[in-house]
Amino acid sequence: MRSQAARLFDLSAEQLALAEAARPVFAAASRAGSGAAAPDGPGTGPPGPGWRVLGGSGLFGALLPEDRGGLGLAPSELVPITEEAGRVPVPGPLVETLWIAVPALAAGDHPLLDRVLDGRAVATAADPAGRAPDLDVAAAVVVPGARGDLLVDRPAGATAERVSTSDRLERSFRLPSAPGRRPGPGRGVPASGGDPAGRPGGHLLPPLLGTGAVTLGRLGGAAHLVGIAARLLEIAVGHARNRVQFGVPVGSFQAVRHRLADTHVEIEIARSAVGGAATDVDRGDPVAADTVACAAVLARRAFAAAERHCLQALGGIGFTWEHELHVLVKRGHTFAHRFGSRRDLERLLGAGLLDAAAAAPRPDPPRPHI
Numbered sequence: 001m002r003s004q005a006a007r008l009f010d011l012s013a014e015q016l017a018l019a020e021a022a023r024p025v026f027a028a029a030s031r032a033g034s035g036a037a038a039p040d041g042p043g044t045g046p047p048g049p050g051w052r053v054l055g056g057s058g059l060f061g062a063l064l065p066e067d068r069g070g071l072g073l074a075p076s077e078l079v080p081i082t083e084e085a086g087r088v089p090v091p092g093p094l095v096e097t098l099w100i101a102v103p104a105l106a107a108g109d110h111p112l113l114d115r116v117l118d119g120r121a122v123a124t125a126a127d128p129a130g131r132a133p134d135l136d137v138a139a140a141v142v143v144p145g146a147r148g149d150l151l152v153d154r155p156a157g158a159t160a161e162r163v164s165t166s167d168r169l170e171r172s173f174r175l176p177s178a179p180g181r182r183p184g185p186g187r188g189v190p191a192s193g194g195d196p197a198g199r200p201g202g203h204l205l206p207p208l209l210g211t212g213a214v215t216l217g218r219l220g221g222a223a224h225l226v227g228i229a230a231r232l233l234e235i236a237v238g239h240a241r242n243r244v245q246f247g248v249p250v251g252s253f254q255a256v257r258h259r260l261a262d263t264h265v266e267i268e269i270a271r272s273a274v275g276g277a278a279t280d281v282d283r284g285d286p287v288a289a290d291t292v293a294c295a296a297v298l299a300r301r302a303f304a305a306a307e308r309h310c311l312q313a314l315g316g317i318g319f320t321w322e323h324e325l326h327v328l329v330k331r332g333h334t335f336a337h338r339f340g341s342r343r344d345l346e347r348l349l350g351a352g353l354l355d356a357a358a359a360a361p362r363p364d365p366p367r368p369h370i
Contacts, residue, residue, distance in 0.1 A: 009275030011080055018073070019080035022059065026088040029053040047122055047137065051092055055119015063103050063209070069117055070102075075209065075216075076278040079223045083271070086227020086335075087234075089327050091169035093124040093133040095335075096142075099220035100125035103208045104142045104151045110203075112139055112153075125213055126175055127339045135173035136160040142213050143175065143202065149213040150202035167330040210284045211292070217339040219281065219292045222274045222299035228332040229267050229299075229306035235325060236260055236310035239317075250313070259309040263302075270295070270302035290352060293345050300342035303332045 011019075032050035047055075054060065062078050064070020073081075078098065085094055093101070097116065101123035105113040115121035116139075125142040126132035132141055135154075143150045160173040208216055237260055240251030250256050277295040280288040307329050311318045318325045336342065 009272040009279065011275065015077055015080045018077060019084045022057075022081045022084050023088075025054065025057045025059060026085050026090050030088050030090050047119060048092075050090075051122070052119035054090075054092075054094070055117060058117075060097055060102055060119070061117045062098055064106055064117075068106055069114070070106075074278075075219065075281045076275060079219075079275055079278045082220050082223040083227035083230070083274075086224040086229075087231040089169055089324070089331065091171075093122065093138075095220040095224050096125040096133060096217065097123060099216045100142050100208065100213045101140065103216070104149065104205055104213070105140065107205050107208060108151050108203050110140065110151065115139075125217060127217060128214060130175040131163060131338070132173055132175065134171050135175070136162075136171070141175075142205070144212070144214050145202075145204075147204070149205045149208065151205055152202035165330075165334065167334045168327065169331050170334050172334075209281060211281055211288055214339060215281070215289045215292050218296040218345075219274070219277060221335045221338050222270070222277075222292070222296040225299040225303050225332060225335045226267060226270050226274055228328050228335070229263075229270070229303045232303075232306040232310040232325065232328055232332075233260065233263050233267060235328075236263075236306075236313040239314050256313050260313060263305045263309045266298075266302040266305040270298040273298045290349065293340075293349055296340065297342055297345050297349070300336045300345075303336055304342075307332060 029050040032048075032053050058071060059081070061068070061070030062073045062081065063075065064072070066072040082095060082098065102113070102116060104110075104125075105116060105123060112121055112123065116123045122134055122138045123140040123142075124132050124134050124138040126135075126144065128144055132138070135141060138154055140151060140153050143152055159176065161176060163172040163174050165172050205213075237251070240256055240260065241249055243250045251260075273291075273295040277288065277291040280291045285291070311325065311329070314323075314325060317323055320326075340348070
């Protein structure tokens with residue numbers, strides 16, 4: 001990784017305006033029931049009404065150029081939009097569609113692209129462990145392979161193995177081609193076995209946006225995770241201001257105040273890291289994969305701090321089924337393990353540093369001075 005001065009990434013006025021414009025879209029989709037599965041059951045009928053709300057907004061084509069029916073945004077401009085989506089409980093493969101599936105369909109000139117853009121069809125992406133959200137209703141899936149990413153069509157009625165999860169917004173499945181297989185964080189399922197229908201094959205894709213599906217999945221997931229952590233902090237701060245104990249707001253106690261302040265610092269560090277990594281992807285920087293992995297680690301660390309401190313600040317009400325906190329916490333755990341857990345990513349970065357150190361030329365030892 002290149003040596004450079006520490007920098008903080010700050011959102012521009014245009015980026016803030018994009019996030020603000022996307023906020024009511026996500027809220028409307030959440031109210032309508034934005035799952036990619038049809039209301040009458042998984043694997044049947046068209047996508048849900050909320051998913052079509054998202055498609056009608058044009059957000060699915062955020063990374064496509066305008067002449068291809070997209071918004072022409074750069075990854076750094078999509079980051080605040082994805083973060084905003086993390087604040088709202090939006091089910092469905094939103095991150096996978098925005099960051100991976102639509103660029104893959106466009107790269108392959110797939111006839112499904114227009115239907116995915118307007119929300120009439122669903123496309124998803126698998127992570128290196130072979131897990132993919134809403135795989136049973138997807139018409140196409142992007143599979144990271146050892147020799148490159150694959151775009152695979154799924155025929156109607158293809159089976160998918162359901163993976164249990166406590167996240168009620170998540171419908172997770174495992175690719176049938178890799179039962180019980182758990183590749184490392186930097187590897188994908190084999191290209192010869194990446195067909196979710198159980199057959200070999202698939203269209204080999206060029207590196208999406210110059211980086212690949214895994215890096216884009218980590219970047220989009222990190223931005224989403226920062227949004228979840230920020231929403232957790234908003235809930236906790238509001239509770240600390242309004243909840244009165246011993247005649248004063250609980251936020252006046254240092255034990256509460258300092259923990260929430262520490263959480264805010266972690267979130268701001270993660271937000272800056274994600275924005276900086278997205279800028280590296282914009283420029284096609286050769287170290288973009290490493291900076292994205294670093295940003296993903298920091299986003300997971302920020303979420304861990306938000307989960308721990310915000311749940312403690314809310315006390316007993318944070319454990320109740322009626323409160324939204326548990327929905328966000330479980331959603332955060334889903335993204336904290338997708339495209340690599342924090343430990344997996346730290347090991348990946350550490351291995352890269354050791355390899356670089358081993359490959360670097362060793363200078364001659366200094367001559368002794370007598």
